[in-house]
Every structure is written in structure tokens, then in C-alpha cells.
Amino acid sequence: MDKQLIVRGVTRMEFKRFITYLIPWFILLGIGLYAMYLVFRYGLNHTNMDNRFAFGLWIYFDLAIIALGAGAFFTGLLLYVFKRHEFKSVINSAVVIGFICYSGAIAALVVDVGQPLRAWFTLYRPNAHSMLAEVTFCLTLYLFVLAVEYVPIVLKNRKLKQIPSFLVFEFKLHTFMPILAGIGALLSFFHQGSLGGMFGVLNGQPFAFRETVFVFPSTFFLFVLSAIAAGPSFVLLTTWIVSKISGKRVVTKNVFMSLGKISGILLIVYVLFKSIDSLIWLNKTSPAVGFSAADHYGFAPFGIWILSVEIIVLGLIPGLILISKKLRAKTPWLLTGAVLACAGVALNRFVTTIQTLSLPTLPFADFLTYVPTWEEVAIFLMVIAYGVIVYSFSFRYLPLFPQERELNRR
Amino acid sequence: MFPWVHEFRWEIGHLIFTGGFALVLVAILTAITLVFKKVYQIYKRRQVEKILWQATFEDFPSQTRTCRHAISGVLKQRVCNNHFECGACAVHKQLIEHGIPEKVLAAAGDYGNMEIFGLNIPLDRMYHRGHTWVKQDDEGNYLVGLDDFGKRLIGKPEEVVLPEIGSRLYANGTAWKVKRGKADTRILSPVDGEVLETGDDEKGWYLKIKPAADNSDTSHLLKSGKEVKAWFMKELERLQFALASDGIGVSLADGGVLIDDLPKSHPDADWDGVYGEMFLEP
Amino acid sequence: MDTRNKIKSDNRKHPRYGMVVDLDRCKGCGSCSIACAVENNQQPATPDMNNRTGVTWMRLYKVHNGEPFPDSRAVFVPMFCQQCDDTPCLYVCPQNAVELDPMTGIVAQIPERCFGCRYCMAACPYEARYFNWWDPVWPEGMEKTLNPDVSPRMRGVVEKCNFCHGRWQKARAKAAAEGRRELREDEYVPACVESCPMGALTFGNLDDPDSKVSKLVKDPDTFKILGQFGTKPKVYYRTTRSWVRRAVNRDVYSEKKEKVHG
Ligand code: SF4
Ligand code: SF4
Numbered sequence: 001m002d003k004q005l006i007v008r009g010v011t012r013m014e015f016k017r018f019i020t021y022l023i024p025w026f027i028l029l030g031i032g033l034y035a036m037y038l039v040f041r042y043g044l045n046h047t048n049m050d051n052r053f054a055f056g057l058w059i060y061f062d063l064a065i066i067a068l069g070a071g072a073f074f075t076g077l078l079l080y081v082f083k084r085h086e087f088k089s090v091i092n093s094a095v096v097i098g099f100i101c102y103s104g105a106i107a108a109l110v111v112d113v114g115q116p117l118r119a120w121f122t123l124y125r126p127n128a129h130s131m132l133a134e135v136t137f138c139l140t141l142y143l144f145v146l147a148v149e150y151v152p153i154v155l156k157n158r159k160l161k162q163i164p165s166f167l168v169f170e171f172k173l174h175t176f177m178p179i180l181a182g183i184g185a186l187l188s189f190f191h192q193g194s195l196g197g198m199f200g201v202l203n204g205q206p207f208a209f210r211e212t213v214f215v216f217p218s219t220f221f222l223f224v225l226s227a228i229a230a231g232p233s234f235v236l237l238t239t240w241i242v243s244k245i246s247g248k249r250v251v252t253k254n255v256f257m258s259l260g261k262i263s264g265i266l267l268i269v270y271v272l273f274k275s276i277d278s279l280i281w282l283n284k285t286s287p288a289v290g291f292s293a294a295d296h297y298g299f300a301p302f303g304i305w306i307l308s309v310e311i312i313v314l315g316l317i318p319g320l321i322l323i324s325k326k327l328r329a330k331t332p333w334l335l336t337g338a339v340l341a342c343a344g345v346a347l348n349r350f351v352t353t354i355q356t357l358s359l360p361t362l363p364f365a366d367f368l369t370y371v372p373t374w375e376e377v378a379i380f381l382m383v384i385a386y387g388v389i390v391y392s393f394s395f396r397y398l399p400l401f402p403q404e405r406e407l408n409r410r
Numbered sequence: 411m412f413p414w415v416h417e418f419r420w421e422i423g424h425l426i427f428t429g430g431f432a433l434v435l436v437a438i439l440t441a442i443t444l445v446f447k448k449v450y451q452i453y454k455r456r457q458v459e460k461i462l463w464q465a466t467f468e469d470f471p472s473q474t475r476t477c478r479h480a481i482s483g484v485l486k487q488r489v490c491n492n493h494f495e496c497g498a499c500a501v502h503k504q505l506i507e508h509g510i511p512e513k514v515l516a517a518a519g520d521y522g523n524m525e526i527f528g529l530n531i532p533l534d535r536m537y538h539r540g541h542t543w544v545k546q547d548d549e550g551n552y553l554v555g556l557d558d559f560g561k562r563l564i565g566k567p568e569e570v571v572l573p574e575i576g577s578r579l580y581a582n583g584t585a586w587k588v589k590r591g592k593a594d595t596r597i598l599s600p601v602d603g604e605v606l607e608t609g610d611d612e613k614g615w616y617l618k619i620k621p622a623a624d625n626s627d628t629s630h631l632l633k634s635g636k637e638v639k640a641w642f643m644k645e646l647e648r649l650q651f652a653l654a655s656d657g658i659g660v661s662l663a664d665g666g667v668l669i670d671d672l673p674k675s676h677p678d679a680d681w682d683g684v685y686g687e688m689f690l691e692p
Numbered sequence: 693m694d695t696r697n698k699i700k701s702d703n704r705k706h707p708r709y710g711m712v713v714d715l716d717r718c719k720g721c722g723s724c725s726i727a728c729a730v731e732n733n734q735q736p737a738t739p740d741m742n743n744r745t746g747v748t749w750m751r752l753y754k755v756h757n758g759e760p761f762p763d764s765r766a767v768f769v770p771m772f773c774q775q776c777d778d779t780p781c782l783y784v785c786p787q788n789a790v791e792l793d794p795m796t797g798i799v800a801q802i803p804e805r806c807f808g809c810r811y812c813m814a815a816c817p818y819e820a821r822y823f824n825w826w827d828p829v830w831p832e833g834m835e836k837t838l839n840p841d842v843s844p845r846m847r848g849v850v851e852k853c854n855f856c857h858g859r860w861q862k863a864r865a866k867a868a869a870e871g872r873r874e875l876r877e878d879e880y881v882p883a884c885v886e887s888c889p890m891g892a893l894t895f896g897n898l899d900d901p902d903s904k905v906s907k908l909v910k911d912p913d914t915f916k917i918l919g920q921f922g923t924k925p926k927v928y929y930r931t932t933r934s935w936v937r938r939a940v941n942r943d944v945y946s947e948k949k950e951k952v953h954g
Contacts, residue, residue: 003592008683008686009683009686010683031791043848044808044848045740050742050744050825051813051819051823054811055810055813055814111808111811112804112851113809114807114808114850115806115846115849116807117807118787118805118806121805122787122807124412125418126787127785127786127787127788128423128426128427128428129423130784130786131784132785132809134427139432141434145438148438156469165449167461167462167466168452168458169446171461171464171465172445172448175466181435187434198811202814203921203922203923204780204815204818204921204923205815243858288920289918290920291942316708357814361817361818362753362771362819362917363939363941364753364940365819396766405683
């Protein structure tokens with residue numbers, strides 16, 4: 001039965017081995033589900049968040065995986081709208097990753113809010129001025145789009161495609177992909193941006209507050225830029241990891257290099273704007289309300305080093321590595337660049353959420369630290385485990401990499 | 411968000427916000443509705459088999475999609491993007507109108523007899539790229555059978571599921587199904603028509619088909635000896651390639667003759683994968 | 693919005709309630725906190741809670757001058773929702789759970805709409821918002837102390853000071869019964885103001901030039917905490933001691949810019 005479901009002409013590990021390899025992930029999933037039960041049953045006191053540290057690990061995690069998940073829409077945009085056909089070989093995988101990232105983020109959000117059952121109210125009667133309302137709208141719609149994009153991949157499963165109506169449906173749905181990719185790009189632009197805007201509008205948090213550029217705070221655009229810069233790198237990394245774990249070549253080298261190149265170019269643009277933004281913020285926006293750089297970076301461990309690491313080590317350097325044709329051609333460099341790029345966006349999201357809340361605004365309030373509880377960590381790991389499991393099953397039973405069959409002939 | 415909801419305000423910001431999202435939602439839903447509508451139309455117009463073939467075709471690697479004129483050497487290089495429906499292909503039409511294939515093939519010299527690795531390839535019939543042949547009998551009906559290459563690939567099948575008499579077949583749609591060991595595949599029908607009679611290996615043909623009144627196009631079939639031979643050469647190459655995916659050095663020929671029952675002589679190869687390649691069902 | 697439309701149609705001038713906290717009078721006794729908790733049915737603290745997870749709409753900070761022993765001084769700063777006129781928490785709430793009541797200028801929190809995303813808590817520079825991390829539990833017998841005019845909140849929603857909105861409604865109902873539309877100054881006073889034995893809290897209509905608050909607000913010793921953020925709080929603080937002023941407010945820049953009065 002199992003064999004019947006696997007893509008024709010490719011080999012996958014024994015079913016038993018496959019399940020054995022997934023067991024640890026299922027355990028993590030189970031622990032996470034238990035933690036989720038505790039939070040739903042007894043409330044958010046099972047976390048270490050508090051009245052001032054109102055956002056914690058989960059919000060940080062949401063922001064980070066949504067940024068990394070940007071690879072899905074961006075690859076789709078490049079393939080279907082800009083007709084970069086080389087990305088056909090990773091689009092399915094990118095869509096699955098995007099779906100995992102977004103559904104995982106939404107799962108974490110559902111645990112994170114106090115009364116998840118009331119969330120529909122945002123859709124029914126939103127506060128149009130709230131960045132979070134915009135995020136909610138775009139996320140909901142985009143997850144729907146991702147699900148619609150996932151469907152054709154599922155229908156291409158060997159057994160499922162033998163049902164004629166499924167395949168016909170898949171074929172016709174596929175003709176609408178450019179439209180869906182366009183819509184996906186629009187929605188992603190707005191929610192990636194609004195996630196940044198969410199913090200940029202906080203005039204009560206001088207660490208987060210930024211000047212307005214065309215209606216939105218500058219972080220709106222910086223978040224979009226950093227997400228599309230890191231997205232391709234994340235697709236590159238996951239693809240590489242998949243090919244290492246499965247021991248197969250799944251795409252040709254030039255696809256890796258194209259992904260790296262795009263990441264690199266965007267990263268350089270991002271670093272440029274991020275630096276300008278930081279300078280304006282440190283010299284104008286923030287002093288105007290009585291906060292100097294020392295007020296933001298005077299508390300250990302969040303010294304000014306964190307800004308330099310973000311901009312130089314995890315921004316400029318991977319950017320330069322990835323735009324250099326020579327370096328990018330060497331796999332270790334390519335991977336280093338991609339890892340640094342992803343780490344850079346993760347650090348940026350960390351600073352935006354955690355550091356903002358650590359810093360005091362009231363002159364007599366303290367600098368705070370926060371350490372997540374095991375429940376918070378467990379739910380964080382649960383989402384990762386969920387991702388690994390969904391991806392593993394998809395890789396086993398769905399044609400994620402159309403080039404795989406050809407590339408593995410000797 | 412909605413005008414009837416308590417405290418709705420007719421403000422520009424509000425309208426842009428909710429209007430924008432309503433538009434996006436409508437666009438997505440319209441797209442999905444259109445898909446359903448198209449699927450419905452396909453069923454109504456009985457184009458299912460055609461669409462299934464087109465959907466399958468999309469998944470072929472470019473090797474498999476090589477144009478027949480590139481195989482025969484008339485064109486240097488060409489990947490088919492017409493689902494092997496030569497009747498609908500502008501390039502094919504032009505080439506035929508100017509008689510170019512004949513000229514090129516004539517210039518290519520004589521191919522000698524049609525023995526390739528001992529394959530029996532009679533030229534009194536037309537060949538389909540899914541390894542079936544079609545031959546018109548005296549009454550004008552089509553006899554359809556598996557070509558020698560296909561026969562040797564399948565060897566002695568455990569199971570053959572033939573279509574019911576009276577059922578309608580479509581060119582490039584499923585004609586019948588075979589199962590050999592762990593591998594199975596469907597055999598594509600070379601022509602449109604109604605099944606009159608079913609045969610078997612003994613008879614040498616599997617189906618007798620009454621040509622469809624609305625479609626008797628056979629331009630997608632290979633007829634000329636040189637073209638057929640070039641194609642078989644290409645198929646042997648593809649077979650080598652497909653078998654090589656397991657890394658087993660497979661010798662296909664025995665004393666210059668293709669082995670009769672390939673799965674039997676190479677039981678370890680991934681015949682399922684090979685069938686997918688060779689019978690055009692990825 | 694029904695109320696808002698009605699308000700537009702009548703051109704009565706509505707009060708803008710505000711408060712002045714006299715830091716020189718506050719002795720940090722905590723009466724205001726207790727009065728507030730009792731008045732507003734705040735969930736009682738349990739041993740599981742700490743000073744960062746409990747609900748204390750009215751919170752006292754003890755601020756030191758940082759000098760060693762003989763010169764060491766401390767001041768108590770009552771901190772609660774500053775009723776910002778340019779309301780950051782209202783602006784960010786996706787669920788419209790925060791409203792600025794045009795009838796009173798009070799920033800109202802509507803817990804029934806709140807889904808507990810806590811974005812407003814991140815937005816508030818005064819740390820004046822409290823989340824119900826626990827299911828509220830009133831120990832046996834204590835439920836008798838519940839104020840029937842204020843509905844208790846459930847777990848998972850945010851709440852904060854609303855100048856004892858329940859008291860305002862009650863006072864208004866009483867006035868209406870007597871055929872009046874306006875309230876007298878002493879008719880509506882929040883619980884904390886009433887309870888302060890030192891008279892450190894002054895409450896009233898900021899728009900009424902004759903009210904005690906509006907006179908105090910004009911005093912040069914009165915200032916807004918973090919006024920430079922532009923959130924336009926309606927709660928003012930006042931002190932004559934310069935170290936207190938420096939310790940409590942970051943007015944280095946704002947002094948130059950807005951002269952802090954007002
Ligand atoms: S003090 Fe905080 S809670 Fe009160 S209105 Fe201002 S931002 Fe909102
Ligand atoms: S926690 Fe409640 S009041 Fe605060 S922003 Fe979220 S929904 Fe609004």
C-alpha cells in the first residue's frame with residue numbers, strides 16, 4: 001500500500017524506517033499538545049509572560065517563521081508572474097513550507113491569545129487603523145490561498161491522481177496559479193509589512209517607533225524587504241537539508257545559485273535601507289522623545305553589538321557572499337550565506353519583539369528579562385515538529401521535486 | 411466591516427480596508443468557482459480523457475517530450491508542447507505541407523531492414539508513442555496491439571484489464587491496463603473509437619475498434635519506416651536511461667536481440683518506474 | 693456609532709475628566725489601590741501571582757533618588773491608565789475593544805470584545821494595562837464584597853482603570869432621575885480619589901476652567917509623565933521637589949519643547 005502512494009520512479013526509505021525517524025517528532029508533538037491543553041484549560045499563567053512582557057517566545061516565533069515562509073509567495077511570484085522557469089523545480093516544496101510556516105504560526109497565535117474563540121470579531125468588525133487587524137485579514141486569506149495552492153500538489157499523489165476528476169480539477173486549478181500567485185504576493189506584502197508596522201506604530205515604545213513613509217511606518221517596508229530577502233535563502237536551506245537527509249539530488253545546482261543570488265541582492269538593498277532607517281531613528285526619531293542610543297542599548301545583554309551583528313554580520317556579510325558569483329558557486333559559502341541571511345531576519349524579529357518589551361519606557365521602571373516556561377518552549381517545538389512531520393509526509397508521498405527522478409540516474 | 415454591523419462608519423480608511431479585502435476574497439472565490447465550472451464543462455463535453463492526457467503530459471521530463479521530428483533528425487531540437495497532438499501543431503503542419511520530412515529522410519539514405527535488436531516492426535501499420543500499433547482491417551475497423559518493444563517490456567503480464575465491448579476510447583486516453591509483478595501501467599489508446607471486440611496475445615491484437623465518426627485523425631501516429639525506426643532507437647536509449655536509475659548495469663540484449671521477457675531476466679530493476687517512463691505514465 | 697452621532701447632533705459641551713496626582717502629598721499608603729480593586733471587582737491576588745502578573749489598576753511605584761543613606765529619599769508614584777486623548781491602545785486594538793468615550797473623555801475598555809492579544813499592552817507606555825492570566829477566583833465569602841455595578845472580567849482579557857466608569861453611570865442615572873443632564877463636580881468621583889487620606893488625588897473636568905483640576909493643571913509644578921510621546925494623557929502629576937520631577941519624568945527634551953505645563 002505504502003509503495004503504491006510513492007511517486008513513480010523515485011525511491012523512498014522503508015516505511016518502518018520512515019516511521020522510526022518520525023517518532024521523536026511525534027513525541028515532541030505530543031508534549032506540545034499537552035502543553036496546549038494546559039494553556040487552554042488553565043490559562044496563559046502557564047507562560048512566563050506578564051503584564052509588561054505581554055509578548056513572548058510565541059510572538060517572536062510567529063514573526064520569524066512568517067518571515068522565513070515568505071519564500072513561498074516570493075518563489076511563486078518569480079515563477080508565475082515573472083516567468084523565471086528555473087523555480088518550477090522548487091515551487092511545490094516552497095508552497096508546502098509556506099503552508100507549514102503559516103499554519104504553524106496561526107496555531108501558535110491561537111494559543112497565545114487569551115480568548116481565541118473571539119478572534120472572528122476582528123474579521124466581522126475590525127478596527128481598520130489597527131495593524132493587527134490587517135495582519136489577521138491577510139493571514140487568514142493567505143493561508144486560504146496557500147491551502148488552495150497545496151491542493152494540486154496533494155492531488156498529484158500517485159493514488160489520488162488515478163481518480164480522473166481529481167486530476168482534471170488539479171489541471172484546471174493549475175491554470176489559475178498565476179492569479180493565485182499574484183494575490184498571494186499582494187496579501188504577503190501587506191501582512192509582512194503590517195507585522196513590522198505593528199511595532200513601528202507604537203509611539204509609546206521609542207525603541208520600536210519609526211518615522212512614517214507613505215502612510216506606513218518604515219518598519220513596514222523593512223519587514224517586507226527582509227522577508228523576501230530571507231525567504232529564498234530559507235527555501236534553499238530546506239531544499240539542501242532535504243537532499244542531505246534523503247541522500248538524493250532534488251534540484252540542479254543552478255536553482256540553488258539563483259535562489260542565493262536573489263537573496264543576496266535583496267539583502268544588500270535591505271541592509272542599505274535598514275542602516276538609513278537606524279540612523280534616522282537614533283538621531284532624530286528617538287531623541288525627539290528623550291531617548292538616546294544609550295537608553296536603548298545601555299542594558300546588558302542588549303548592547304549596541306546587537307545592532308551591528310544584525311546589520312553587518314547577518315546582513316551585509318551574507319549579502320556580499322551571495323551576490324559574489326565566485327563564492328556562491330561554492331556550496332559551503334552558499335550555505336553559509338543562506339544560514340546567515342535566515343539568522344539575520346530571525347534576529348531582527350527577536351529584537352523587534354523581545355528587546356522592545358525588555359526596555360523600560362517609564363523612567364522609573366526596570367529593564368526586564370523573560371525566560372519562557374517549558375510550556376512555551378514545548379509549543380514552540382510542537383510547531384517545528386508539526387512542520388517536520390507534514391513536510392516528511394509530503395516529501396514521501398507527493399511530487400515535491402519534479403527534477404528528482406531525472407537527477408538520480410547514474 | 412459590514413454596513414449592517416453596529417458602529418459601521420463610512421470612512422475612507424475603513425472602505426479601502428474592507429473593500430480591498432472583499433475584492434481579494436471575491437477574486438479567490440471566483441477563481442475557484444471558475445475551476446469548478448471548467449471541470450463541469452470538461453465532463454459535459456466528454457473531454458476527460460483528453461484533459462487527463464494533457465495533465466499527464468505536463469509532468470513528462472523534456473527527454474520524454476522530444477518532438478518526433480527531432481527524433482527522426484528532421485529538426486535539430488524540439489520539445490513538444492502540443493501533448494503529442496501533431497494534428498494541432500503548427501510546426502508539424504508546416505513541415506508536412508512542404509514535404510520536408512520525406513526529403514530529409516530520403517537524403518538520410520537507406521535504413522535497411524527494420525530489424526533493431528531483433529525487434530519485429532512490421533511497417534504495414536502505424537505506431538503510437540505509447541507503444542501500441544494500429545492497423546486498419548478490410549472492414550475499415552482498427553486493430554490495436556502492443557508493439558514488440560512493449561511486449562518485451564511487459565513480458566507475461568499477470569493481469570490484463572481490457573475495456574468492455576461497446577465502450578468508447580479516446581486517442582491518448584486509457585485503452586487497457588496491465589499488471590506485471592509489482593508494476594502496473596495503463597496502455598494508451600492510439601485512436602478514437604468504439605470497442606467492437608477484444609483479443610489477446612494469441613490473436614496478436616488486443617482491441618478491434620470502430621473509428622469514431624467525429625475524429626479519424628491519425629496524424630499523430632508514426633507511419634514512415636525511417637521515422638518509426640529512429641523512434642525505436644530513441645526508445646531503447648530511454649529504456650537504458652530509465653533502468654540506469656537503479657544503478658544496475660542491465661544488459662538488454664542477448665546476442666544482439668532484445669530479451670523477450672525483460673522483467674523476468676532483470677527482476678531487481680524498478681519496473682514500476684520503467685513502465686512509468688516507457689508507457690508515458692509518470 | 694449611535695452615541696457619537698447623537699453627540700454630534702447636540703452641541704452640548706461634554707466634560708473631559710482628568711486627574712492631578714500630587715506626589716508631594718502621596719505617602720504610599722496604598723488605600724487607592726485597595727479602594728480601586730474593591731470598587732472594580734479586580735481578581736484577588738493568589739500566591740501564584742507576582743507583582744507582574746496580578747491585576748492592579750492602580751499601582752504604586754516606589755522611586756528612589758539613588759543617593760546613599762543619609763541623603764536617600766523615596767517617592768511613591770501612583771500609576772494607572774492616563775486616559776490618553778490620543779490613545780495608543782485604542783489605535784492598535786484590532787477588535788475595537790478600546791473606545792474613547794466622547795461623553796466623558798474616558799478611555800473605555802470593553803472586555804467582552806477583547807480576545808486577549810495583548811497588543812494594547814505593548815502599545816501603552818505607562819504599563820497601565822492588566823491581563824487576566826488566571827481565572828478570577830473570589831475566596832469563599834469574599835464574593836459578597838463584589839460591587840454589583842461592575843461586571844467582573846473573565847480569564848484571557850485585558851482590563852485597566854476607567855475612572856470608575858460604574859460610578860459615573862450611577863451618578864448619571866441619579867441625575868437623570870432628577871431631571872438634570874449635567875453632573876455636579878462632587879457627584880462623580882473615582883474610588884481612589886475618595887479613599888486617599890492625604891487628598892493627593894484631585895479629579896474633575898479639565899475643560900471647566902473653574903474646576904479644581906483645571907486650576908491645578910495650570911500650576912508650573914504640574915506635568916505629564918512622558919508627555920513627549922504625544923499621547924496626550926489626562927492624568928497629571930505634580931511636585932515641587934526637583935529630584936522627584938527628574939526621577940519621575942524624562943523631561944530633558946520635553947522641557948525645552950513643550951514647557952511641560954499643559
Ligand atoms: S495610559 Fe495606556 S491604557 Fe491608558 S489610555 Fe494611555 S495607552 Fe491606553
Ligand atoms: S488585548 Fe484586547 S483590548 Fe488589547 S488590543 Fe487585544 S483585543 Fe484589544
